[in-house]
Amino acid sequence: MxxxxxxxxxxxxxxxxxxxxxxxxxxxxxxxxxxxxxxxxxxxxxxxxxxxxxxxxxxxxxxxxxxxxxxxxxxxxxxxxxxxxxxxxxxxxxxxxxxxxxxxxxxxxxxxxxxxxxxxxxxxxxxxxxxxxxxxxxxxxxxxxxxxxxxxxxxxxxxxxxxxxxxxxxxxxxxxxxxxxxxxxxxxxxxxxxxxxxxxxxxxxxxxxxxxxxxxxxxxxxxxxxxxxxxxxxxxxxxxxxxxxxxxxxxxxxxxETLEARIRRHRALAEATRRAAEAMGLSLLPSREHASNTVTAIRIPQGLSDDDIRGRLKREYGILVAGGQEKLKGRIFRIGHMGEVSARELLSLLACLEQVLRCSGFEVKPGTGTEAAREVLEAELGEALRACGGG
Ligand SMILES: Cc1ncc(COP(=O)(O)O)c(C=O)c1O
Structure with missing residues (x-):
């Protein structure tokens, strides 16, 4: 399995x-x-x-x-x-x-x-x-x-x-x-x-x-x-x-890795996720000013369900992202980018997310999210991009 x-x-x-x-x-x-x-x-x-x-x-x-x-x-x-x-x-x-x-x-x-x-x-x-x-x-x-x-x-x-x-x-x-x-x-x-x-x-x-x-x-x-x-x-x-x-x-x-580099990596991954979501036409739950650097909460677009996004990501690509809790259930999904997550994991998730959104009828031009994220990661992490994580 x-x-x-x-x-x-x-x-x-x-x-x-x-x-x-x-x-x-x-x-x-x-x-x-x-x-x-x-x-x-x-x-x-x-x-x-x-x-x-x-x-x-x-x-x-x-x-x-x-x-x-x-x-x-x-x-x-x-x-x-x-x-x-x-x-x-x-x-x-x-x-x-x-x-x-x-x-x-x-x-x-x-x-x-x-x-x-x-x-x-x-x-x-x-x-x-x-x-x-x-x-x-x-x-x-x-x-x-x-x-x-x-x-x-x-x-x-x-x-x-x-x-x-x-x-x-x-x-x-x-x-x-x-x-x-x-x-x-x-x-x-x-x-x-x-x-x-x-x-x-x-x-x-x-x-x-x-x-x-x-x-x-x-x-x-x-x-x-x-x-x-x-x-x-x-x-x-x-x-x-x-x-x-x-x-x-x-x-x-x-x-x-050093704590400083780890925090820099988390911040870059968070910014890349936010930019990718926005480039795909999605909207974030919190304002940018208060957005977390370890988890990103994204609103489920109108006309789509939790299953259209989270269900499909899990069934079709084997990736688990979190749903909304309590009063936010069915209204948002949450991407965790904490711990050992690197550009590799984030870019693959974003590519799969673009796919499930398109297959569920939400218009996204292929590559928009991943390209927006890649730009941030390259600018923020540079050479450390491929090696991010404790090595
Ligand atoms: C901010 C925060 N506080 C508390 C908890 C509860 O932690 P645990 O599930 O390990 O008891 C969580 C778990 O997700 C959390 O994210």
Whole structure:
């Protein structure tokens, strides 16, 4: 069976080096050999996170890391401001409600973003002690200004939780520079490791907050337990040894590519996708100003269905792209260009997309999308074009 090509916003395709690492025999998780690997994972994670903070490494998906961040700082009655604007931004609000927080939502239109003043006003009005944001909102293909939220959080002395699950390792995330107190990511997105690991980079301020309050409604996801283990350079519970092998191999690829080059590649792929979509006569959901650099959300043209695009791409070409979620279901499709995606994958997808659009009755001159994308890729990546990825 030929595997379906994944062009979704995670899980992403894994490099052979990562796949082979997953096949290695298990090590004991409390041995010096394994601890050495963990230590190197933390070093590399700090590099991609742009932080000096300690990072909790959780066996669980990204949502487990989101829950750990919220459950460790929120108590019944804690005032939390959640910035919406998509499925994942709203999820942080749902989690906070689960732990008894008094949640106020800063409603943001799906596909749009917010002005920094709105965050400032909402923080003043709600008197929130904690503010949450999904930095790169995968459900709408929007990247929000985490920097502006971090600034507002400092001014109001609020703790800042950011879900950077689809930006760390693919776009600029300045965990320390932007003052993110709890910065969350997951393994299966821009890091291009297998799904199943979640991470939270925790600031000194957030550790102090937890120590003072000792919110006690989590056990496995209580970050203070991770801190205690971090002091001994280990994890509090048995980690998925195999996934850590995969993570380590994936992070080493990022180090080889360099974070700067990786971000440049993601940005070039995103710009190429946007230009190609526009050249084909398609329209993007977000405005260019807020468009994500790791996932592109495109409106399904009038008269066409989700099946005309996504169904055909999968059936006729074996390529999987993502659909719209919740209120955007059937209205958009989303192309993931994160992780190891190179010009090769993107140009083939765009060529196939042109074909399915034409066969579904949408007029596109063959080659318009791919040519627009190629121009961007050549200008942005130059010689690195063919070699993009960790090599
Ligand atoms: C921005 C964002 N946050 C959170 C999640 C949830 O992560 P997981 O599915 O790994 O629990 C996702 C998954 O797509 C995401 O894209």
């Amino acid at each position: 030929v595997a379906t090509k994944l062009m979704i916003p995670g899980p992403v395709e894994l490099d052979e080096e990562v796949l082979l690492a997953l096949a290695k025999p298990l090590m004991g998780h409390r041995t010096p050999e394994f601890e050495e690997m963990l230590e190197d994972c933390w070093r590399l994670l700090r590099m991609v996170y742009r932080t000096r903070n300690e990072i909790a490494l959780i066996t669980g998906s990204g949502t487990a890391a989101m829950e750990a961040a919220v459950a460790s700082v929120v108590e019944p009655g804690t005032r939390v401001l959640c910035i919406g604007g998509g499925k994942f931004g709203e999820r942080l609000g749902e989690i906070a409600r689960c732990f008894g927080a008094e949640v106020s939502m800063l409603e943001v239109e799906w596909g749009g973003s917010f002005a920094p003043e709105e965050v400032d006003e909402a923080l003043s009005e709600s008197g929130a002690e904690v503010v949450t944001l999904t930095h790169n909102e995968t459900s709408t293909g929007v990247v929000h200004s985490a920097e502006a939220v971090g600034r507002a959080a400092r001014e109001h002395d609020a703790l800042f939780i950011a879900d950077a699950i689809t930006s760390v390792g693919g776009d600029v995330v300045e965990t320390d520079g932007w003052g993110i107190d709890l910065c969350i990511t997951g393994s299966q997105k821009c890091l291009a490791a297998p799904p199943g690991l979640g991470f939270v980079a925790v600031s000194e301020r957030a550790w102090e907050w937890m120590q003072e309050r000792k919110a006690k409604h989590a056990f496995y996801l209580d970050l203070l337990r991770y801190r205690k283990a971090l002091k001994k350079r280990t994890t509090p519970f048995t980690p998925s040894v195999t996934l850590i092998y995969g993570l380590h191999a994936a992070l080493r690829r990022i180090e080889r």
